Amino acid sequence: MNKSIQFDAAGRLRHFLTIDGLSRELLVRIMDVAESFSSVTEQQVKKVPLLRGKTIVNLFFENSTRTRNTFELAAKRLSADVLNVNIATSATSKGESLLDTIRNIEAMHVDMFVVRHEASGAAHFIARHVAPHISVVNAGDGSHSHPTQAMLDMFTIRQYKGDFSKLKVAIVGDILHSRVARSEILALNALGTAEVRVVAPKTLLPDDPEGLGVKVFHDVDQGLAGVDVVIMLRLQKERMSGAFLPSEHEYFTYFGLTEERLAKANPDAIVMHPGPINRGVEIDSRVADGPQSVILRQVGNGIAVRMAVMSMVLGGYVDALGVTS
Amino acid sequence: MSGERLAIMGGRVIDPANGVDALVSVYIAGDLIVAVGDKPEGFATDQEIDAEGQIVCPGFVDLCARLREPGQEYKATIASETAAAAAAGVTTLCCPPDTRRVIDTPALVNLLRERADSVGKARVIPIGALTRGLQGKELSSMMALKAAGCVAVGNAYAPVENLLVLRRALEYAANCGLLVIVRPEEPALRNRGCVHDGAVGSRLGLPVIPVSAETVAVAQTLVLAGQTGAKVHFGQLSSARAVAMIAEAQSQGVAVSADVAVHQLHLTESAVDGFDANAHVSPPFRSQADRDCLREGLAKGVLGAICSDHQPHDPNAKLDAFPATEPGISSLETMLPLSLQLVEAGVLDLSSVIARLAHGPAVIMGLGAGTLSPGARADVCLFDTRLEWVVAGTDWLSRGINTPFYGSKFKGRVTRTLLSGRTVHCR
Structure with a gap:
């Protein structure tokens, strides 16, 4: 019941909430559609009319500039109308319930909610309660899921590395609080990645991390040895006051990605980061700006992947692009 | 009392306290049981109740049920929840002190009992607050609470500020001869958690409550109970380790008892998969191994009671993102069939x-x-183990229909409940 909520009765993708339960074929199709949009974003006129007349609401209960901007650009390039609602400073602070907020915006005859919320499960909750014609795309819920970020990361990896079945991928940092890591792990495994590793101190790992389908390393040099992709996660400042870590300095010393550490990985390994980066905390500037870094490519890919997901969820687009399902 | 004479005929009478399990009759005069088995000499039956095919047993005693009154009547009332109790075969309800107005004065104790008596559907035993206002800082007026009829005190979900306060509270309660009911949970380890620290919580990225939140509190309380001589009862356990610790204490002769909420004997952490807020409960559903050990502890008698841990909610309480929903299950009306599944x-x-x-x-x-x-x-429950029904909540008497068992097919339902010889529920 929980996973099928993403599909309608005909088995078509209706909401995009989590990678959990999605097939390898569907993930590949998202990347294929994104590929076809990449050319759109490089043209002089960066627009396709696929979602003309549709209204997409960016419903952000948690501050985010980058994710909201790329969703907004993606929607505009699909010719949709976009409404940005920043709830962090809006209705719920006046005591309105989450459901009332949703009902009110729903009454404006919109077609899609792009939701960012600080509580895990918020996107599922909204998807379960919206009117039948409205789709929900999860733009990050608590520590649970950030599926479009995971897909843009997969898309980036595919561009550089091709076949997932030969890859070793290491995700380094605060796995415990990371919706990005959870979604990436699901996507990497669904795509048949040879080995998915997480590298973190025990305080930043959830219970039974192996159960998520990863190999666990507490030592970053061992964790990076021989990998093809290094994904660094952002370290929040709250982790120090919450007694997860002693200091930024100690974290950088023992887990930060430096050129020396990166040398343990395969020579052609790529370095990724969902952003925004903390230079000198989880990653050295020389690595972030170095030749192996694909961090800015990820940002650009974010628009194409979000265009793909939004158009697929709202439907009726694929044939127009000549992409077969 | 009119002194009406009732005979419950033809049922299978099960009265574990007296070792009875036989096809016999129960004879009631006025509000008292007069005999089980042979008809007493000179007993002139006024009313005969046909119990053919039914189980006839003592009315159930629920150690933890929230009635929400006074203060949260938008969730439920004494009238609605005692009616639900009667429908569930429960004739005695113990209600925790964490009503909106805390049960920390004789006036509140009397208010609850009087309201329950005026409804007349079930006996309500208020549990007094261990600390004033459940603030965890100062002792409540335990002697006065006892004089008002309280037999137990507790702090419900509210933490006690520190171990010194807990030690003094246990000492004072022991001095009063009051049972202390502890729902073991170390608040710092609970933090802002809402699900078990296990596979499902890891996957869903929800804030977790580790087993140690329970076991650390059990350990601390056991040490202080031993030191103070207080009689302690642990309510609503969730973990295998806590059951083992209590079993060990019992084997060493410590006067300690424990219960388990009926849903903990069935559901595990997987119930919250898909963010089902109706399965948001405190303490959280834990692993299959924990559930199996709770069952084993119940079978061995380490856990001496099954309680409902009934928590009726208004619909809004469950309509939010999972961590923002209120924990608790409306469980009175599913307690018997879930218990029968254990058989x-x-x-x-x-x-x-x-x-x-x-x-x-x-x-x-x-x-x-x-x-x-x-x-x-004469608190008596009659039930039919063959009656099949599906949980829809629509025919419930409880005002709260928050249950993770929606759509479940159950077997066994109460057909009649007598409170002091008076029929308070009949299906």
Whole structure:
């Protein structure tokens, strides 16, 4: 019941909430559609009319500039109308319930909610309660899921590395609080990645991390040895006051990605980061700006992947692009 | 009392406290049981109740049920929830002190009892607050609470500020001869958690409550109980380790008892998968191994009672993102069929299940209920183990229909409940 909520009765993708339960074929199709949009974003006129007349609401209960901007650009390039609602400073602070907020915006005859919320499960909750014609795309819920970020990361990896079945991928940092890591792990495994590793101190790992389908390393040099992709996660400042870590300095010393550490990985390994980066905390500037870094490519890919997901969820687009399902 | 004479005929009478399990009759005069078995000499029956095919047993004693009154009548009332209790075969309800107006004065104790008496559907035993206002700082007026009829005190979900306050509170309660009910949870380890620290919580990225939140509190309380001589009862356990610690203490002769909420004997952490807020409960559903050990602890008697941990909610309480929803299940009306499933699963025999629902909890609280002994108050439950029904919530008497068992097919339902010889529920 929980996973099928993403599909309608005909088995078509209706909401995009989590990678959990999605097939390898569907993930590949998202990347294929994104590929076809990449050319759109490089043209002089960066627009396709696929979602003309549709209204997409960016419903952000948690501050985010980058994710909201790329969703907004993606929607505009699909010719949709976009409404940005920043709830962090809006209705719920006046005591309105989450459901009332949703009902009110729903009454404006919109077609899609792009939701960012600080509580895990918020996107599922909204998807379960919206009117039948409205789709929900999860733009990050608590520590649970950030599926479009995971897909843009997969898309980036595919561009550089091709076949997932030969890859070793290491995700380094605060796995415990990371919706990005959870979604990436699901996507990497669904795509048949040879080995998915997480590298973190025990305080930043959830219970039974192996159960998520990863190999666990507490030592970053061992964790990076021989990998093809290094994904660094952002370290929040709250982790120090919450007694997860002693200091930024100690974290950088023992887990930060430096050129020396990166040398343990395969020579052609790529370095990724969902952003925004903390230079000198989880990653050295020389690595972030170095030749192996694909961090800015990820940002650009974010628009194409979000265009793909939004158009697929709202439907009726694929044939127009000549992409077969 | 009119002194009406009732005979419950033809049923299978199960009265574990007296070792009875036989096809016999129960004779009631006025509000008291007069005999089980042969008709007493000169007993002129006014009304005969046909119990053919039914189980006849003592009315159940529920150690933890929230009625929400006074203060949260938008969730439920004493009238609605005692009616639900009657429909569930529960004749005695112990309600925790964490009503909106905390039960920390004799006036509140009397108010609850009087309102329950005026409704007349179930007996309500208010549990007094251990600390004033449940603030965890100062002792409540335990002697006055006892004089008002409280037999137990507790702090419900509210933490006690520090171990010194807990030690003094236990000492003072021991001095008053009051049972102390502890729902073990170390607040710092609970933090802002809402699900078990296990596979499902890891996958869903929800804030977790580790088992140690429970076991650390059990360990601390056991040490202080030993030191102070207080009689302690642990309510609503969730973990295998806590059961083992209590079993060990019991084997060393410590006066400590424990219960388990009925849903903890069935559901595990997987119930919250898909963010089902109806499965948001405190303490959280834990692993399959924990659930199995709770069942084993119940079978061995380490856990002497099954309680409902009934928490009726208004619909809005569950309409939010999972971590923002209120924990708790409306569970009175599913308590019997869920308990009967333990018989089918081979965990306990029917007589032991009834013992854990009636006499076991009565003994823990020191109440003279939970038996069909001659001279006891005629609190009787009749149920039919064959009756099949589907949980829809629509025909519930509880005002809260928050249950993770929606759509479940159950077997077994209460057909009649007598409170002091008076029929308070009949299906």
